[in-house]
Amino acid sequence: MSGNKTKGILFVLSAAFFFSLMSLAVRMAGDVPTMQKVLFRNSVAALVAFSMLMKNRDNFVLPGKEDVLPLFLRCACGMFGIFCNFYAIDHINIADANILNKLSPFFAIVMSIFILKEKPNRKQVIAVLIAFTGALFVVKPSFSAEFFYAAVGAMGGFMAGTAYTFVRKLGMNGVKGPVIVFAFSTFSTIMSVPFVIANHAAMSTSSWLWLLTAGIAAAGGQFSITAAYTHAPAKEISVFDYTQVVIAAALGFIFLGQIPDVYSIIGYILIIGVAVWRWAVDR
Numbered sequence: 001m002s003g004n005k006t007k008g009i010l011f012v013l014s015a016a017f018f019f020s021l022m023s024l025a026v027r028m029a030g031d032v033p034t035m036q037k038v039l040f041r042n043s044v045a046a047l048v049a050f051s052m053l054m055k056n057r058d059n060f061v062l063p064g065k066e067d068v069l070p071l072f073l074r075c076a077c078g079m080f081g082i083f084c085n086f087y088a089i090d091h092i093n094i095a096d097a098n099i100l101n102k103l104s105p106f107f108a109i110v111m112s113i114f115i116l117k118e119k120p121n122r123k124q125v126i127a128v129l130i131a132f133t134g135a136l137f138v139v140k141p142s143f144s145a146e147f148f149y150a151a152v153g154a155m156g157g158f159m160a161g162t163a164y165t166f167v168r169k170l171g172m173n174g175v176k177g178p179v180i181v182f183a184f185s186t187f188s189t190i191m192s193v194p195f196v197i198a199n200h201a202a203m204s205t206s207s208w209l210w211l212l213t214a215g216i217a218a219a220g221g222q223f224s225i226t227a228a229y230t231h232a233p234a235k236e237i238s239v240f241d242y243t244q245v246v247i248a249a250a251l252g253f254i255f256l257g258q259i260p261d262v263y264s265i266i267g268y269i270l271i272i273g274v275a276v277w278r279w280a281v282d283r
């Protein structure tokens with residue numbers, strides 16, 4: 001195993017822990033508007049990213065002209081993905097919300113066709129189809145509010161996969177991870193402000209503390225996942241990201257008393273199983 005691949009795996013595992021903690025904190029923050037949670041999460045991440053750039057100014061290199069559009073699209077897709085993910089976390093089982101968000105590597109395979117001009121092989125196509133079948137068990141199509149909330153969560157997975165594909169493109173072009181994180185966090189913070197002004201809610205001390213935790217955890221997760229995908233291709237390391245579902249399920253059970261239903265568990269098995277299979281055959 002190459003040094004870069006090993007680093008990529010370790011960064012993915014780190015991101016899984018941080019993002020699971022973030023999911024719990026977002027849910028525990030209570031009845032706060034979703035965009036307000038997004039603002040809090042990204043403003044904390046922006047401050048952390050800025051401080052890290054100031055500590056290591058060698059990383060503070062502006063992207064070239066050819067990277068401006070990919071960076072903007074990474075930011076826009078990432079922000080919309082976070083909104084969808086947070087909205088789902090507030091309305092469905094956090095393990096379900098996390099597994100739907102973890103469709104992102106499969107969506108990344110699809111979007112790599114258009115963004116990176118990478119043609120998937122037959123095994124990757126099969127993996128995507130099985131993963132999307134698993135997603136149907138989690139989403140449970142119906143004319144219900146639960147289906148709508150889950151569908152929003154799946155959309156978050158699509159936007160995250162698209163965003164990570166742009167991260168990979170920027171990394172291949174030499175754009176440093178901290179610059180990508182800072183640009184994304186700052187963009188999302190600025191774009192969230194008008195929505196929060198229009199629909200602001202007072203927060204309790206508990207909400208403040210939980211959202212501060214969410215912001216710090218999100219910063220740790222964002223740096224970790226950005227570092228991971230700039231060290232190795234998604235197809236080589238993304239399988240380890242599924243530990244996030246296990247961690248989220250454990251946190252959901254311990255702190256919220258949530259237990260996934262049988263259909264969701266079938267979906268988890270299909271999605272995680274095909275992710276492990278794809279990783280094994282690609283090694």
